[in-house]
Amino acid sequence: MSVIVLSGTIGAGKSSLTEMLANKLGTKALYESVEDNDVLPLFYSDPEKYAFLLQIYFLNKRFASIKEALADDNNILDRSIYEDSLLFHLNADLGRANQKEVEVYDDLLSNMLERISKSDIKTAPDLLIHIKVSFDKMLERINKRGREFEQLDTDPSLFNYYQELNKRYDKWYEDFDICPKIQIDGDKYDFVENPEDAKKVLELIEQKLNTIR
Numbered sequence: 001m002s003v004i005v006l007s008g009t010i011g012a013g014k015s016s017l018t019e020m021l022a023n024k025l026g027t028k029a030l031y032e033s034v035e036d037n038d039v040l041p042l043f044y045s046d047p048e049k050y051a052f053l054l055q056i057y058f059l060n061k062r063f064a065s066i067k068e069a070l071a072d073d074n075n076i077l078d079r080s081i082y083e084d085s086l087l088f089h090l091n092a093d094l095g096r097a098n099q100k101e102v103e104v105y106d107d108l109l110s111n112m113l114e115r116i117s118k119s120d121i122k123t124a125p126d127l128l129i130h131i132k133v134s135f136d137k138m139l140e141r142i143n144k145r146g147r148e149f150e151q152l153d154t155d156p157s158l159f160n161y162y163q164e165l166n167k168r169y170d171k172w173y174e175d176f177d178i179c180p181k182i183q184i185d186g187d188k189y190d191f192v193e194n195p196e197d198a199k200k201v202l203e204l205i206e207q208k209l210n211t212i213r
């Protein structure tokens with residue numbers, strides 16, 4: 001049984017690498033709710049009003065995905081539940097959640113994480129793959145993917161939000177100690193367009209998996 005989770009900022013390449021890895025390893029991929037997520041556009045149009053609702057929505061969906069992942073033998077999830085707090089606290093620090101909402105959320109998350117903590121080895125992931133991208137690359141990829149509500153042209157204030165999010169991810173990854181981890185340089189490896197880079201990235205991940213099996 002092996003559960004792999006991806007992490008990284010918006011547009012880092014998590015879904016792309018999840019698909020590649022699932023094909024390579026012959027395992028099932030579970031994707032974050034985006035296309036079917038009717039709260040996400042609301043959040044981008046009015047973050048002050050919808051930050052808390054979006055966070056609860058994602059937490060619920062992620063917990064459902066984790067349950068689904070644990071029901072099968074091998075799975076890859078395109079974003080870890082461990083990043084939720086980073087995203088929510090950034091929004092809270094920007095004044096998009098009040099103190100009570102922060103307390104309720106933190107309590108709910110820690111309750112849920114108790115079920116999937118490292119003391120329960122059956123339910124912690126086997127590997128976290130973090131894709132690190134520079135801020136410039138992050139903006140380039142968000143632009144390349146072209147979801148309208150995420151574009152700086154649609155909302156120039158997203159520039160500061162993205163910049164702060166990208167910065168906070170570095171410390172988040174450094175502190176992460178729930179399971180074995182590996183960082184992939186998403187600036188260096190164009191694993192979407194370049195087959196040589198894709199091969200190299202898959203090799204790095206397989207080497208890491210061999211050290212933990």
Ligand SMILES: Nc1ncnc2c1ncn2[C@@H]1O[C@H](COP(=O)(O)OP(=O)(O)OP(=O)(O)O)[C@@H](O)[C@H]1O
Nearest residue numbers: 010011012013014015016141144145189190191192
């Ligand atoms: N290493 C890469 N090289 C070139 N293009 C990439 C790379 N990674 C991702 N991309 C492109 O960048 C865009 C964003 O990638 P993707 O949707 O996989 O990101 P994500 O991390 O899943 O984002 P989100 O969390 O916001 O859903 C896509 O257009 C994808 O083709």
Ligand SMILES: Nc1nc(=O)c2ncn([C@H]3C[C@H](O)[C@@H](CO)O3)c2[nH]1
Nearest residue numbers: 010034054055058084087088091150
């Ligand atoms: N606020 C907030 N909290 C989350 O937990 C969270 N998880 C994902 N997202 C946003 C980022 C991308 O736009 C899009 C796809 O990743 O959804 C989030 N936004």
